[in-house]
Amino acid sequence: MISLTDFMIVSAVLFCVGLYMIVTKQNAIQILIGIELMLNAAILNLVAFGRYDRFNNGGQMFALFAIVLAAATTAVALAIILNVYKRYKTIDPGRVDNLKD
Amino acid sequence: MTMLRVLFYAMSFIALASAIFVASTKNLVRSVFMFFVTLFALAGLYVLALADFVAITQIVIYVGGILVLILFAFMLSGKENLNYISTRQNKFISINKIAGFFLSALFLVVLVNVIIKIDANNLDWVKRSVSGKTDIQPDANVTENIGVNLMTTYLLPFEVISILLMIALIGAAHLSRKEQSA
Numbered sequence: 131m132i133s134l135t136d137f138m139i140v141s142a143v144l145f146c147v148g149l150y151m152i153v154t155k156q157n158a159i160q161i162l163i164g165i166e167l168m169l170n171a172a173i174l175n176l177v178a179f180g181r182y183d184r185f186n187n188g189g190q191m192f193a194l195f196a197i198v199l200a201a202a203t204t205a206v207a208l209a210i211i212l213n214v215y216k217r218y219k220t221i222d223p224g225r226v227d228n229l230k231d
Numbered sequence: 232m233t234m235l236r237v238l239f240y241a242m243s244f245i246a247l248a249s250a251i252f253v254a255s256t257k258n259l260v261r262s263v264f265m266f267f268v269t270l271f272a273l274a275g276l277y278v279l280a281l282a283d284f285v286a287i288t289q290i291v292i293y294v295g296g297i298l299v300l301i302l303f304a305f306m307l308s309g310k311e312n313l314n315y316i317s318t319r320q321n322k323f324i325s326i327n328k329i330a331g332f333f334l335s336a337l338f339l340v341v342l343v344n345v346i347i348k349i350d351a352n353n354l355d356w357v358k359r360s361v362s363g364k365t366d367i368q369p370d371a372n373v374t375e376n377i378g379v380n381l382m383t384t385y386l387l388p389f390e391v392i393s394i395l396l397m398i399a400l401i402g403a404a405h406l407s408r409k410e411q412s413a
Contacts (some may be wrong), residue, residue: 160276
């Protein structure tokens, strides 16, 4: 049997890689990928713990909801990124520094 | 038993190595494609945690939906933009990269410390579940149980999330519309 600690360490490393991407990348899409990595780390934890709950399936159910929420977030975020690109001709968050007027 | 361990280490190595590649490569398109590999390896890890339905959902939604969306936005956001970023990153190995690396490394140290201190296998409810045989066995029929639970215990969250998904789709369609009537 694979222990819970193994799963948690893998997800901790994934989470930190996602954190690194969010802090250092200068491209909005790569920042979004970093967020997805962090979400996946969280989902891995949920699934690993959900194994010890046979009747309610709390962990797996929450993982499913989290995946669907991530899909919704990504759709909206990408629409926003495309709009930003249309207006500023760049998707570097550091250079998006104007309001509309 | 030992086969399981080998599979687990292989899967987690693939997932972590490709994630680090995604974070470190200069070539942006390649990093998006490498993210495919990370997601597939994570789906494999979910299977090893006896959550096959979640693994399939991961492949269908993440790999089939989200990643195609990301690639789509990537292609739409222009070539000169990609070139601009990759040339500028070469010029200065910037201070914020070092700072970000230290931040995430220290965060990793904290997280690993917490995980080792917690010692999740000896948690109260986990031990109770193992001794009471209420953990998922490898031959269990999980998907059926998930379906029944989705229609009974988790009916309200299920409906709420369907409404939220519709709101998000309408919002995305509205945001990406042409500007003239906004």
